[in-house]
Amino acid sequence: MGAHEKTYALGPNISFREVGESGILLNTVSGQIYTCNDTARAFVKGIDGQRKFAELIDLVLEEFEVGRDQLNADLADFIGKLEEESVVVPVGGAA
Secondary structure, X not given: OOHHHOXXXXXXXXXXXXXXXXXXXXXXXXXXXXXXXXXXHHHHHOOOOOOEHHHHHHHHHHHOOOOHHHHHHHHHHHXXXXXXXXXXXXXXXXX
8 A cells, every 4th residue: 555545644753843833753762753745744743543644635735835756756755764664663454
């Protein structure tokens, strides 16, 4: 299943905080910190275990004037990297 059909939640050891226009993801076990630019912050802020990837794209598009195709490509790559690191996890049988 591709990222676009998946629903994501933050990993069990991940905490997210907004810091101005950016954001920080913290692995509370390892201490690893991931920084987010403004677009990534808006995307991560919407990850709630209920919204599908495509719905998260729509949220970002409401906040930023960017092309949908480029945003899809960039955030698919981003979510893939976060999933590899278990910063986000698929939910609802979407593994």
